[in-house]
Amino acid sequence: MNIQLALDRFSVEEAIRIAKNAEDFVDWIEVGTSLIKEYGVESVRKIKNAFPNKVIVADCKTIDNAYYEFDMCFQAGADIATVMGVSPAATIKACIETANTFNKKVMIDLLNTTEEQKKELFQYKEAIFCDHVSKDEQEMTGKKNILTKQADDPLLQFAVAGGISLDTIEHFKDRMPSVVIIGSAITKAVDQRIAAEQFKKIILQWNEENQYENNR
Numbered sequence: 010m011n012i013q014l015a016l017d018r019f020s021v022e023e024a025i026r027i028a029k030n031a032e033d034f035v036d037w038i039e040v041g042t043s044l045i046k047e048y049g050v051e052s053v054r055k056i057k058n059a060f061p062n063k064v065i066v067a068d069c070k071t072i073d074n075a076y077y078e079f080d081m082c083f084q085a086g087a088d089i090a091t092v093m094g095v096s097p098a099a100t101i102k103a104c105i106e107t108a109n110t111f112n113k114k115v116m117i118d119l120l121n122t123t124e125e126q127k128k129e130l131f132q133y134k135e136a137i138f139c140d141h142v143s144k145d146e147q148e149m150t151g152k153k154n155i156l157t158k159q160a161d162d163p164l165l166q167f168a169v170a171g172g173i174s175l176d177t178i179e180h181f182k183d184r185m186p187s188v189v190i191i192g193s194a195i196t197k198a199v200d201q202r203i204a205a206e207q208f209k210k211i212i213l214q215w216n217e218e219n220q221y222e223n224n225r
């Protein structure tokens with residue numbers, strides 16, 4: 010299971026400083042939607058330059074104009090770019106095609122998708138599917154992602170996002186998503202390094218237990 014550190018609502022310089030604090034304990038670094046909207050695709054380039062050995066996720070949340078936006082993110086150094094699952098089928102297809110051209114990956118954000126839409130999206134076995142509770146839902150209803158239902162297809166890769174904290178991470182132990190996306194619980198921590206280390210310790214422990222179970 011990989012930890013993706015989500016960097017949102019900071020300047021690019023602040024985001025880099027925070028990621029430096031946490032870098033030893035996170036696997037992937039997300040250039041948050043707010044950074045891309047505020048500072049453009051240059052934020053992706055700067056963060057990739059600061060962390061050339063990390064997987065960089067551009068959370069561009071594309072919903073249209075996919076060839077252009079994905080091309081821009083991959084040219085800037087993103088390894089993965091995100092598209093909204095509610096987008097037209099043509100948009101999803103364009104994202105997959107562009108990612109294939111660059112030998113990169115697509116993360117499909119399942120926010121607000123119906124079961125029918127999900128079924129359609131799950132044909133893209135090469136994508137990562139993000140089960141997501143939005144910031145607005147978190148702020149207005151207090152809802153946090155504690156993992157609802159995932160597809161049973163073991164070939165699909167899942168990410169989870171939305172208010173995940175040290176108090177709620179235990180909910181993911183059984184389903185073991187490929188990626189756990191953590192923003193505020195690290196970025197707003199008094200000591201970001203310690204917070205990231207605490208998440209990493211829990212996940213390493215789960216990985217070990219899983220390995221033990223698989224080898225039995």
Ligand SMILES: O=C(CO)[C@H](O)[C@H](O)COP(=O)(O)O
Pocket residue numbers: 015016017039041042068142143144170171172173190191192193194
């Ligand atoms: O995509 C996002 C918001 O749309 C965030 O990256 C995601 O929700 C993780 O941040 P947090 O842990 O603070 O919720």
